[in-house]
Structures are given as C-alpha cells and as structure tokens.
Amino acid sequence: MRREENNLARKILIAGNWKMNGLSGQLEEVRKISEGCSATMGEVDILVCPPATLLRTVRDAAHSDLLVGAQNCHAKEKGAHTGDISAEMLRDAGASHVIVGHSERRADHSECCATVRSKLVAAHRAGLVAIVCIGETLEEREAGEALRVLESQLENSLHDDVTAGNTIIAYEPIWAIGTGKTASAEDVAEVHSHLRRRLVERFGQETGTSLRLLYGGSVQPTNAASLLSVADVDGALVGGASLKAQDFLAICEAARNCR
Numbered sequence: 001m002r003r004e005e006n007n008l009a010r011k012i013l014i015a016g017n018w019k020m021n022g023l024s025g026q027l028e029e030v031r032k033i034s035e036g037c038s039a040t041m042g043e044v045d046i047l048v049c050p051p052a053t054l055l056r057t058v059r060d061a062a063h064s065d066l067l068v069g070a071q072n073c074h075a076k077e078k079g080a081h082t083g084d085i086s087a088e089m090l091r092d093a094g095a096s097h098v099i100v101g102h103s104e105r106r107a108d109h110s111e112c113c114a115t116v117r118s119k120l121v122a123a124h125r126a127g128l129v130a131i132v133c134i135g136e137t138l139e140e141r142e143a144g145e146a147l148r149v150l151e152s153q154l155e156n157s158l159h160d161d162v163t164a165g166n167t168i169i170a171y172e173p174i175w176a177i178g179t180g181k182t183a184s185a186e187d188v189a190e191v192h193s194h195l196r197r198r199l200v201e202r203f204g205q206e207t208g209t210s211l212r213l214l215y216g217g218s219v220q221p222t223n224a225a226s227l228l229s230v231a232d233v234d235g236a237l238v239g240g241a242s243l244k245a246q247d248f249l250a251i252c253e254a255a256r257n258c259r
C-alpha cells in the first residue's frame with residue numbers, strides 16, 4: 001500500500017541529524033536551508049539537529065518555522081554528571097526536539113533500551129519532542145530476527161505516557177546508516193506496518209495511528225521520493241545528506257511532493 005492510500009493525517013517530518021559535524025563558521029548551510037525551505041515548511045515539518053555547541057546559534061540564525069533539535073540528552077535534570085547535558089538545558093538552548101537511542105549512541109556509549117527510556121522520560125519532563133531510534137544489525141536481519149529485535153526495542157524504549165505529540169519513532173537499520181545501502185521499499189513497508197500494529201496494540205487506535213514513523217539510513221535526494229511514498233513512512237531521519245543544503249532541500253522537496 002502506498003502512502004496516499006494510508007493515513008495522511010500524519011504530517012511528514014524531514015529531520016537532519018548532523019551528528020558530530022558543524023562549526024560556528026559554517027552556518028551558511030543553515031541559512032540556505034532556512035531560506036530554501038520556507039515554502040515547504042507549511043506542508044512538511046523540517047528539523048535540523050546540530051551538535052549541542054551550535055543549538056543556540058542555529059536557533060537564532062534559522063527561520064522561526066524551522067525546527068531545531070538536539071542529538072542526545074542525560075536522564076537527570078541537573079547534578080554531578082561532568083560533560084553531560086540535560087533535556088532542560090537543551091530546551092534552554094533553543095531545542096524543541098531531541099533524538100534518543102540513536103544506534104551510534106547505543107553502540108558507542110553502551111546505551112540499552114532502559115537508558116533510552118529514561119532519556120525519553122527526561123525529554124518529556126523538559127517539554128521536548130523525542131525521536132526514539134530503533135534498528136537491527138545486518139546479522140539480525142540475515143538471521144530473520146529483524147522484526148523480533150525491533151519489536152523488543154520499541155517495547156522497551158518507550159514508556160506508557162507516549163503520545164503522538166511528544167514522541168516520534170525512527171526506524172534506522174544499522175547496516176544502512178552511512179553505508180549508501182538503503183532498505184528496499186518492501187522491507188521498509190513490512191517493518192513500518194509491523195511497528196504500526198504494535199503501537200496500536202500498546203497505545204490504542206488513536207495514538208497508535210497518529211504516532212509518526214520515520215525511516216533513516218542513507219536517505220538521499222535520489223531515493224527519498226520512493227521511500228517517502230511507502231505507507232506508514234511519515235518522514236526521514238537524514239544523516240550525511242543533511243550536511244549539504246542542496247541535498248537536504250531536495251529531500252524536503254521530495255517530501256512535499258509526496259503529499
């Protein structure tokens with residue numbers, strides 16, 4: 001089933017995750033994104049997630065309709081956690097969204113689902129919308145375990161007060177991140193419809209069908225239209241291609257044309 005035959009009430013979100021990239025002298029790309037997507041922003045939500053060091057600068061430089069988010073937060077509000085940043089601090093720096101549970105954090109910082117869930121609670125406590133990432137490894141996919149792994153991550157990373165207004169789910173197959181390999185539209189459709197069913201079972205029909213499900217993993221201007229046309233794909237979490245305004249804007253434009 002294609003997107004136009006499914007639930008169109010969910011507004012598409014294109015989110016750019018800059019990861020550990022970006023210096024204050026390189027904000028020209030933000031200005032280009034901000035100017036270039038001003039016509040698109042009414043129809044598509046557009047979010048950029050720079051490193052924490054640039055949150056305030058990007059927020060101040062960007063069009064007010066461009067959403068600005070962070071890439072991680074600590075579970076606690078404040079205290080003796082050297083080097084960490086709380087959700088409240090991110091909000092204070094201008095963020096409205098925060099990514100939690102990205103596979104790079106799960107791998108590099110040994111974050112388990114319980115940790116991700118505590119960060120989700122923190123994000124909601126601070127009034128941030130959280131983007132919760134889940135994804136399987138290539139070994140898990142090849143072993144036929146992908147849906148089981150994803151279901152477990154979904155179940156254990158979320159808490160019961162999740163709503164469509166405070167949470168977005170991003171499916172990012174780990175083997176597709178930064179590799180140029182993208183999951184096929186059929187595989188993405190299978191995963192997203194499975195996740196949708198699980199969300200409805202857990203949170204009920206209204207919330208379950210309203211939560212947005214993003215796809216991430218080597219999304220490019222060349223494949224965005226086909227991925228965004230898949231039913232239950234409500235947007236994209238874009239890494240590498242979000243660093244160049246031209247590519248990111250092309251993906252936003254593809255999203256606009258999917259409406």
Ligand SMILES: O=C[C@H](O)COP(=O)(O)O
Nearest residue numbers: 017177178217218239240
């Ligand atoms: O958060 C973004 C994802 O990890 C995707 O990254 P990528 O588009 O560079 O594959």
